[in-house]
Amino acid sequence: FxxxxxxxxxxxxxxxxxxxxxxxxxxxxxxxxxxxxxxxxxxxxxxxxxxxxxxxxxxxITPRFTAAELTPVMGKLVDDLEALKAENAALKARLAGA
Structure with a gap:
């Protein structure tokens, strides 16, 4: 084993x-x-x-992690992604209004 x-x-x-x-x-x-x-x-x-x-x-051996172990690392990435989505939506709105 x-x-x-x-x-x-x-x-x-x-x-x-x-x-x-x-x-x-x-x-x-x-x-x-x-x-x-x-x-x-x-x-x-x-x-x-x-x-x-x-x-x-x-x-x-491929490293594997639990969600709890990844949360601190992934938190910044999720925040960055949300900020980029908001920026993208704002830019699309500006283009649509131009």
Missing amino acids: FFIDYPNKARLKALATITLRKAEDEPQVIERFAALGYRAAIERVFIADVAALDWNCPQH
């Missing part, structure tokens, strides 16, 4: 053996999730016995 951090172009690959267990067979694992405030009923748990980890080359 792997984890990808798109904004930072990082990928962590893990080689592991996964075991599927019933929740009642792993009460100590279930207690950890309950302590985190996880309220759903946990029916089963995947336990990963990790044998190896490797950080991959970021060359071909």
Whole structure:
């Protein structure tokens, strides 16, 4: 399995053996999730016995961002676009009146 951090172009690959267990067979694992405030009923748990980890080359990972991460950057662009639209409309009105 792997984890990808798109904004930072990082990928962590893990080689592991996964075991599927019933929740009642792993009460100590279930207690950890309950302590985190996880309220759903946990029916089963995947336990990963990790044998190896490797950080991959970021060359071909396309950065992806959430809307919340883009809002500060995009705000100025949106403001500039609105100003240009208003200016364009004003210029069209002047041309139509000339």
